[in-house]
Amino acid sequence: GQNIDQPTEMTATEGAIVQINCTYQTSGFNGLFWYQQHAGEAPTFLSYNVLDGLEEKGRFSSFLSRSKGYSYLLLKELQMKDSASYLCAVRLNSGNTPLVFGKGTRLSVIA
């Protein structure tokens, strides 16, 4: 089977930095995705990593280490609106291949 593990819940303070980790053990790998999902809404694309290293996009950064099967999403300058679930997903192969999702990390941002 495919295993994608993330912490279930995290809490962080407004203005702070939080790192959400994701580890994966999958039969193939062709990219790792992070999505944000507010309750009752659709996942919204945040970032994509296929090569090792850090991708930065505004307040959000994502890191990948393929050899370790590890990624993290870094959120800076946290805002209350960042309270949401953050989903880690792996694409197993190239081409028209669907994503395999982790269970998501529910982040609560507190004042």
Added chain:
Amino acid sequence: EPEVTQTPSHQVTQMGQEVILRCVPISNHLYFYWYRQILGQKVEFLVSFYNNEISEKSEIFDDQFSVERPDGSNFTLKIRSTKLEDSAMYFCASSEPPTESGFFGPGTRLTVL
């Protein structure tokens, strides 16, 4: 900005009834997907579609499910005889020749009574 749309937003049906969930993918996208998310659980892949045929399907996508692209814009998911456990959010997604992610529609919440 182009977006994936889905109708209806919420569908309530009786067990054993047929439902059709509709999606309009982004117009220049070529790859289409259906995912579902049972309340409180992870997003699960159902089926992918390209060039007017199914590319891949999961174990969830059994004979009760079917997909169609009846015209140049719509992409539908049909459940022939719904079961209680089909209650979930159903998301349609589309992508260009895949480089990054698929874009998800807002979802249809299906409630089977």
